[in-house]
Amino acid sequence: MTVSPSPGAPAVVSPIETDALIIGAGPVGLFQVFELGLQDIRAHVVDSLPHVGGQCAELYADKPIYDIPGVPVCTGRELVERLRQQIAPFGANFHLGQEVRSLERAADGRFDVATSTGTRFVARTVFVAGGVGSFQPKALRLPGIERFAGRQLFYRVADAAAFAGQHLVVAGGGDSALDWAIHFASTDQARPARVTLLHRRDEFRALPATLRRLAELREAGAVEVVIGQPTGFETDGERLARLVLMRPDGSSTTLALDTLLVFHGLSPKLGPIAEWGLELDHKLVTVNPATFETSTPGVFAVGDICHYPGKRKLILCGFHEATLAAFAAVPYVDPERRALLQYTTSSPQLHRLLGVETPSQD
Numbered sequence: 592m593t594v595s596p597s598p599g600a601p602a603v604v605s606p607i608e609t610d611a612l613i614i615g616a617g618p619v620g621l622f623q624v625f626e627l628g629l630q631d632i633r634a635h636v637v638d639s640l641p642h643v644g645g646q647c648a649e650l651y652a653d654k655p656i657y658d659i660p661g662v663p664v665c666t667g668r669e670l671v672e673r674l675r676q677q678i679a680p681f682g683a684n685f686h687l688g689q690e691v692r693s694l695e696r697a698a699d700g701r702f703d704v705a706t707s708t709g710t711r712f713v714a715r716t717v718f719v720a721g722g723v724g725s726f727q728p729k730a731l732r733l734p735g736i737e738r739f740a741g742r743q744l745f746y747r748v749a750d751a752a753a754f755a756g757q758h759l760v761v762a763g764g765g766d767s768a769l770d771w772a773i774h775f776a777s778t779d780q781a782r783p784a785r786v787t788l789l790h791r792r793d794e795f796r797a798l799p800a801t802l803r804r805l806a807e808l809r810e811a812g813a814v815e816v817v818i819g820q821p822t823g824f825e826t827d828g829e830r831l832a833r834l835v836l837m838r839p840d841g842s843s844t845t846l847a848l849d850t851l852l853v854f855h856g857l858s859p860k861l862g863p864i865a866e867w868g869l870e871l872d873h874k875l876v877t878v879n880p881a882t883f884e885t886s887t888p889g890v891f892a893v894g895d896i897c898h899y900p901g902k903r904k905l906i907l908c909g910f911h912e913a914t915l916a917a918f919a920a921v922p923y924v925d926p927e928r929r930a931l932l933q934y935t936t937s938s939p940q941l942h943r944l945l946g947v948e949t950p951s952q953d
């Protein structure tokens with residue numbers, strides 16, 4: 592799997608030409624790579640998250656799933672890992688940490704697609720696998736504090752070195768907050784002068800190894816943990832100087848800071864998908880259930896984002912949708928080719944695409 596570029600990296604200027612562009616790297620977007628691969632169509636994949644897996648990775652990575660055919664039980668994380676292995680033969684290019692902002696028909700009939708970091712694609716076919724939408728960081732709900740965004744208030748780390756020598760407050764109680772607090776308290780390079788982890792209660796939700804590391808750093812005084820809920824803020828001129836906190840006992844206190852890094856989770860937003868001229872039904876993209884094509888020929892929608900009579904938002908339904916969409920995409924990529932049904936068990940052509948040996952007939 593090729594991943595490029597990371598969040599905050601310089602924009603790619605010249606457009607990337609591709610037969611297929613998949614918007615969304617949730618389970619269905621990942622399986623779309625596989626089904627397109629079986630049709631000998633290579634894909635680029637974009638996701639606004641910095642990692643693949645969509646809801647499975649973001650919302651229930653450690654919870655069990657029991658209704659994937661042939662897999663009696665696996666966690667969200669395990670399913671994503673298995674999908675990654677399954678699609679590996681098709682060498683898709685992943686562009687993570689960037690949201691697809693625009694999709695327009697180009698003069699030659701292909702699609703011009705642009706992302707939030709400036710990556711541009713020219714695609715013959717587009718597969719919208721946007722799920723419940725693009726995941727965005729939940730904002731800190733303190734009226735007026737957003738004016739410090741990008742200066743002293745951040746929801747993701749674009750440049751870790753920018754916090755060197757500062758009093759950094761990391762707000763949140765989950766994996767992201769703990770991972771970054773641990774990173775900044777342990778790094779040898781461009782370390783903040785002081786790292787404070789701010790959470791509403793003295794309980795954290797993270798992997799056991801992460802919790803152990805936090806306890807060590809807390810014990811060593813490298814991370815200070817402050818328990819409280821932000822209720823306001825104070826400024827020194829144009830600078831954000833202090834957060835006003837309510838302690839668990841209801842009393843009030845303040846916390847001085849230079850920089851505030853907030854990890855209060857992510858919430859999905861349909862976002863730009865609604866602006867692409869696709870026919871919608873209650874914020875879902877209407878498709879033909881025989882082909883999963885949208886109202887725009889050459890643009891398909893699969894997974895939770897699509898709507899048709901009887902649609903169920905289940906992973907296995909998304910896998911079916913991705914399969915039929917891949918068949919329907921073939922004439923757009925190669926008008927001379929007919930998409931024939933072949934079995935992975937017995938087709939030498941599919942074996943070649945999968946990079947496996949065809950068993951001998953003896």
Ligand SMILES: Cc1cc2nc3c(=O)[nH]c(=O)nc-3n(C[C@H](O)[C@H](O)[C@H](O)COP(=O)(O)OP(=O)(O)OC[C@H]3O[C@@H](n4cnc5c(N)ncnc54)[C@H](O)[C@@H]3O)c2cc1C
Binds near residue numbers: 619692721861
């Ligand atoms: C707690 C929970 C438990 C669940 N358990 C099960 C279960 O047991 N079995 C089951 O079948 N289903 C289950 N589901 C439902 C299942 O997770 C969804 O059906 C599935 O994730 C849909 O996959 P998807 O790929 O369509 O979308 P998603 O998983 O939502 O992925 C969509 C991706 O698209 C990205 N995206 C959206 N818009 C853009 C854009 N403009 N630019 C770039 N990226 C974009 C998003 O960031 C996201 O990563 C569960 C859901 C939840 C919340």
